[in-house]
């Protein structure tokens with residue numbers, strides 16, 4: 001024996017399906033049979049949601065997935081801490097890691113461009129009620145500025161300072177809500193989302 005034995009690493013290819021709730025599920029996930037178990041109780045369903053990430057998969061733990069462990073960690077870090085993975089339609093941060101993994105996989109493997117869509121927007125698209133949903137989100141975002149309006153109409157000369165102050169408080173509050181609750185109240189995000197919708201989704205059969 002010359003000792004040149006080569007180890008051929010075989011990687012597990014992920015492959016995806018979307019369940020009736022719009023959740024992306026990896027068929028190569030080691031917990032896949034539990035994910036597709038029919039007639040789950042609400043508790044089991046909740047439990048499944050928390051399991052629905054690469055971090056619970058043995059292929060992540062053994063580092064034999066198509067996605068190296070370090071890449072998965074980086075994706076997860078970016079999902080939580082950066083603005084890289086946000087809903088194209090409303091700016092919400094994407095809650096489900098596998099939604100992002102699927103997008104990256106399709107892009108890398110098949111050069112397919114996939115939009116990132118949060119579960120709420122997905123729901124509204126499916127029900128063909130995106131316009132209503134969008135209007136609701138837009139009013140919510142505007143509503144946050146009411147303290148600024150009130151401070152502008154008060155009769156004292158300090159009102160400009162007050163208005164500026166409350167404007168900054170509102171912006172900071174919106175940042176905190178987006179970071180911790182993954183919910184975007186930024187008008188800019190919504191306007192960009194609306195343009196994306198008009199360009200890619202309007203009048204298309206879903």
Ligand SMILES: [Zn+2]
Nearest residue numbers: 087090118121
């Ligand atoms: Zn969204």
